[in-house]
Amino acid sequence: MRKDPAEAPSSWFGPVEKQAGAWESEPGGESFGRLWRAFMAARVMLAGVLLALQAFIYALGQPVGQAMATLCVAYFVATLAVRVWAHPKPPGSNFDAQWVSTVGVDVLTFSALNFLQSGAINYTALFALPVLLSSVLGPILLALGTAASVTLLLLAEAWWSSLQLQGDSTARFLQAGLSGSGFFIIALLANQLALRLSREEKRARSSQSAARMQTQVNELVIDTLVDGVLVIDTHGIVRAANPASQRLLATEGAARSAPFVLAAEAAWQPLADLAQMTFGEHSPQQADVSLEHASRHARRLQVRTRLAASRDGSHESLCVMFLEDLREMEARVRTEKMAAMGRMSAAVAHEIRNPLAAITQANALLEEDLSDPGHRQLTSMVRQNAQRLARIVEEILNISRVQEQAPLEQTDSLPLDGMVQQICSDWAQQTASGHRLQVRAGAGRTAVLFEAEHLRRLMVNLLDNAARYASATNGAIQVATDITASGQARLSIWSDGQPLEKTVQSHLFEPFFSSESRSSGLGLYICRELCERHGALIGYQRVMHGTVEGNEFFVLFRSARAGEAFPRTGFDTMSV
Known part of the structure; x- marks a missing residue:
């Protein structure tokens, strides 16, 4: 909305908005405050000098007018009061209340001194103080206005003197004009110097702020x-x-x-x-x-x-x-080599699939036409090893698929107890291991953020690994779900196998590492990749179940929101 010119603050020479002082927009006003206090102290000192001059004249036996002494005392009191009680404030382009008490008081006082002067003392030079004050601390129009008012007063004083004293008045008017011109020049130069100083200080402050920010950025980068x-x-x-x-x-x-x-x-x-x-x-x-x-x-x-x-x-x-x-550094190099080897292995595995499928099919056709037990034993060996190669290829490709999938913010949730019981039941039927497996569902209504198919792959890998090393006794493999003290859902798969060696434990979840020569060493690595994808944590520990010590792999899940919980299934023990 445009402001009405009649409502805008005005000055002698134009609207206030167009007249910006050197220090008007300065943040904090520290430089303006220092200059203002310096000028106010100079006014107090000048007032003290005028009082001392009157006292010196009186001490020499010269007459001192009462009006002159009263004026000097009043000026000293006024300057002291402004210095003590007034606060620095950037001026507008007109004479506001504060600047009337400074520039206005100075101009009127020095004009009165010129009118009341006795003898050959001339106080014209004192007008330089209000001109400098308005030029340095105010906008250009305020400075020029102050110089113009001083010039008019000097011309008025010259006219008055020509009326009171006989003689050539031309010299008086010439002196007043020259003094006024000098004050205009002082006002212009002082204002331009103040503007330049203000710009340089703002530029220095901006550079200092940028340097300080750059220093903070450098320190942050170095610290991290x-x-x-x-x-x-x-x-x-x-x-x-x-x-x-x-x-x-x-x-x-x-x-x-x-x-x-x-x-x-x-x-x-x-x-x-x-x-x-x-x-x-x-x-x-x-x-x-x-x-x-x-x-x-x-x-x-x-x-x-x-x-x-x-x-x-x-x-x-x-x-x-x-x-x-x-x-x-060596660990990073090993990781990079492992990643490169994984990419190469995936490419090789993809190329192996088609020839391997052809070998498997040809072996099946050949086996149909063989009746010799020795020959059928050979084709059986070919079939078993082809299946083993197929599993290895599928595991390598599974790793590639898991690594290529970017971590997603999981939105679906599933009931942990129900899924675990269903997966364990299916696995027990497929592997005929029902007598060895026990399931304890204790997570209650807790739902976790995990894809169902990925949870199935994770549990099947862990159950296959447990079945490989567990004994044939009942309860040799135990699956349990519960809630930790921190509120996280926990799945554990325990088996009564022999303890793992320290060297094996330190490389458990690394790819292509296995304690068996016939294993690809990719099962646990795939489990870790799946857990990391869903924000879960997988680990291993040696724990006691009753009186039997065994190996336990556990998974800590991210829990779903309370609104996604599922009906409570109870804490029970299931033998599949």
Whole structure:
């Protein structure tokens, strides 16, 4: 909505909106406040000088008018009151109340001093103070208006003097005109200098804010880096260290915050030597070092250094050191190799399917025409091994399918107890393992976020793995569901098999790892991939069931919303 010009604040020379002062839009007003207080202090000092001048004249025996003394005292009191009680406020383009008490008081006081002057004392130079005050702290029109008012008063004073005193009045008018012109020039120059200073200060403040923000971003990036970063000076003192470097350099479990001396620990001596080599040769260095700690195993690091040197030599050079754990590097390389091998295996498995299907079909046709038991035994061996190859190919392709599917926000839920009982029943019938399997459904009405087909594949893999190592006794395989103390639904599949070796436990869920020569080692890896896809957690532990110790694989699910719960099935024990 456009503002009515009649309602807009006005000044002598135009609307307020068009007249912006140098410090009017300054955030915080700190510079304006400092300048304002400086000018107010100058006014108090000038008023004190005028009082002292009147006292000095009186001490010399010269007459001092009562009006002159009263004016000086009143001006001193006015300037002191404004300095003590007034608050800095950016002006408009007109003479508002605050600026009447400053610029207006100054102009009227100095004009009165000129009218009341005695002897040869001239107070015209004092008008420079209100002109500078309005020029530096106000907009250009306020400065020009102040200069114009001073000029008019000087011309009026010259006219009055020409009426009171006989003689040539031309010199008086010429002096007033020259003084007024000088005040106009002072007003213009001072205002332009104030504007320039304000722009430079705003630009410096903006640059400082950008530099501060960039510093915060750099610190955030360095703090979140996986690699350790150290900043070392020429004296071997660590000026800065990010959390990753503190973890890598920690001794006896205690991390040390910067600043600290790098050579303070004997284990860090290789790093100190590398930093000194960087300073000595003025070139980056790279080396693999081993930090030998007495209380724990040695930590192997790859160290890279860069030299941050001042171009003009005005600042001290710094060595920036990057630390990377070689074990983590090797683990990443192994992961990348494993991923590449998985992609290659999937491609090879896809190419094997068609020839394998042809072999299986040809073997079946050949077996129909054979009657010799020895020949049929050979075709049976071909059939079994072809089926084994088919399973391996299918598992490899399953891995590829699971990895290619991006994790999705699960929206469907399923009743855990009902699905577990149904899957266990189907598996027991297919494998004829009903006498060995016991199921305890204790999750109640809990629903979990998991696709039904993926849960079936997960449980079948775990049940097949348990059946491979469990004994033939009743209850050798036990499946149970329950709710943990934190409210998570939990599925466990336990078997009474022999304990796993430590080396086997550390590689349980890795692909192509198995303790059996005839196993592909992909079953547990597929289970882990399925759990990660649905936000679940799978793990292994050795636990007791009654008096028998066995191997347990457990899964912690994400629970569905309360509104998606299913009817309670009760806590029961089912033997399939």
